[in-house]
Amino acid sequence: MDASSSDSKYHVVLFPFMSKGHTIPLLHLARLLLRRRNFIVTVFTTSGNHSFIANSLSDTTAFIIDLPFPQNVPQIPAGVESTDKLPSISFFAPFALSTKLMQPDFEKAIETLPRVNFMVSDGFLWWTLDSAIKFGFPRLVFFGMSIYSTCLSRAVVEHRLLFGPESDDELITLPQFPWIKVTRNDFDSTFRDSEPSGPHFEFNIKAITAAINSYGTIVNSFYELEATFADYWNKENGNEAWFVGPLCLADAPRVEHEPRKKPTWIKWLDQKLEQGRSVLYVAFGSQVDISPQQVKEIAIGLKKSKVNFLWVMKAKDPEFGDESELQESIGDGGIIVREWVDQREILIHQSVNGFLSHCGWNSVLESICAGVPILAWPMMAEQPLNARMVVEEIKVGLRVETCNGSVRGFVKWEGLKKMVEELMEGETGKEVRKNAEEYGEIARKAMEEGSGSSWRNLDVLVNELCTPRN
Numbered sequence: 001m002d003a004s005s006s007d008s009k010y011h012v013v014l015f016p017f018m019s020k021g022h023t024i025p026l027l028h029l030a031r032l033l034l035r036r037r038n039f040i041v042t043v044f045t046t047s048g049n050h051s052f053i054a055n056s057l058s059d060t061t062a063f064i065i066d067l068p069f070p071q072n073v074p075q076i077p078a079g080v081e082s083t084d085k086l087p088s089i090s091f092f093a094p095f096a097l098s099t100k101l102m103q104p105d106f107e108k109a110i111e112t113l114p115r116v117n118f119m120v121s122d123g124f125l126w127w128t129l130d131s132a133i134k135f136g137f138p139r140l141v142f143f144g145m146s147i148y149s150t151c152l153s154r155a156v157v158e159h160r161l162l163f164g165p166e167s168d169d170e171l172i173t174l175p176q177f178p179w180i181k182v183t184r185n186d187f188d189s190t191f192r193d194s195e196p197s198g199p200h201f202e203f204n205i206k207a208i209t210a211a212i213n214s215y216g217t218i219v220n221s222f223y224e225l226e227a228t229f230a231d232y233w234n235k236e237n238g239n240e241a242w243f244v245g246p247l248c249l250a251d252a253p254r255v256e257h258e259p260r261k262k263p264t265w266i267k268w269l270d271q272k273l274e275q276g277r278s279v280l281y282v283a284f285g286s287q288v289d290i291s292p293q294q295v296k297e298i299a300i301g302l303k304k305s306k307v308n309f310l311w312v313m314k315a316k317d318p319e320f321g322d323e324s325e326l327q328e329s330i331g332d333g334g335i336i337v338r339e340w341v342d343q344r345e346i347l348i349h350q351s352v353n354g355f356l357s358h359c360g361w362n363s364v365l366e367s368i369c370a371g372v373p374i375l376a377w378p379m380m381a382e383q384p385l386n387a388r389m390v391v392e393e394i395k396v397g398l399r400v401e402t403c404n405g406s407v408r409g410f411v412k413w414e415g416l417k418k419m420v421e422e423l424m425e426g427e428t429g430k431e432v433r434k435n436a437e438e439y440g441e442i443a444r445k446a447m448e449e450g451s452g453s454s455w456r457n458l459d460v461l462v463n464e465l466c467t468p469r470n
């Protein structure tokens, strides 16, 4: 392959981390790149993630390469059997560190491929930078977070705000962003070590160093949504952030119009159309585990709020007695789905009026793009920061009331019911819905081919990386 001839193909390698929330946006990016003439895209993954990626990209020409996970190697930490899927959040650091064991096979595969113009790899796969340097192509890092959360996380680390005399719920002002107040509870302690220089520290140093030394950062967001933070980041960091999203708008969800082929939950939503926009969509992403007591409380709160609701649970969510007991407890107004759904298809349905969400960054963007306001219930990782952004910064949502007032406490049914009613019917609900619709419109403009800010950013980046240098 010769990148300098007009008929040449440019080759991009994508390497997502092995979780749905990190993989899905890079698959959207694959589509955006493939839409350009002369691009080939290779996606690296593991065998356990192959079918999800292959299904998602089945209508494209993307190549997928599975990397094996070495067996019987002494460096594999106890409890990590493969790099297919994080066994549980408490294994995050050993799991992420184990991904480096795939490096020899990754490099063997790269040797056999056409010349790579650039790679976008997840921030957790820090070691891919070394491979990129070895083979002489640029690596862009993908964190899957808003730049708002990235800036706030960086600020608390720089000012050592995670350690101090304040209680975990006391508000702390961030010197760089004096209008923003956070608490220590906004930062997930699962990702911190109990002792200095523990595995999280080791991992964070590797990931941050590799990110700083990479060509730039790909951000799944649009400039207009977080301009203050985008400007701040690009002024303070050598490593430029490229806003190329919302990537969920790179392709439309596959909506089935033939009634007999529609999933049951879409048929249910269709039936609710005669009541107008009356449905609350409830989902907490692909990672969060919810206690049985909390599931029970949610069921009571939703039933008492008398809204129609569609609740998507992970297959592994704790059983609430048996299935019929759970269905009975929620009454006739709602349905529970325990399958993988196309969340975007649900959010754009004309019956949906609100989203009770854990505030994973993809969910936030998908909700904004659908013009649906959020009832924020952050649980882990950077979700509490996303919730702050949603409620306090861009004002596209409200927050559930926890019973101890902490950002991540237990939610009693009374607090849930009150806020569900406010989101669906209250005055503040109307305000945040209007804001969500407005941002949704700006998001679509940002992705418009030729003129949108995100489209142009990707164009500039691609030209910069694929123009032959003399």
Ligand code: UDP
Pocket: 020, 021, 022, 024, 284, 285, 286, 287, 288, 312, 339, 340, 341, 342, 343, 344, 359, 360, 361, 362, 363, 364, 366
């Ligand atoms: N998702 C989906 N169907 C499901 C569950 C999740 O399409 O049944 C998608 C959702 O649309 C989003 C991603 O999975 O794109 C979840 O990412 P997010 O950042 O919201 O949360 P995470 O799962 O990483 O906590």
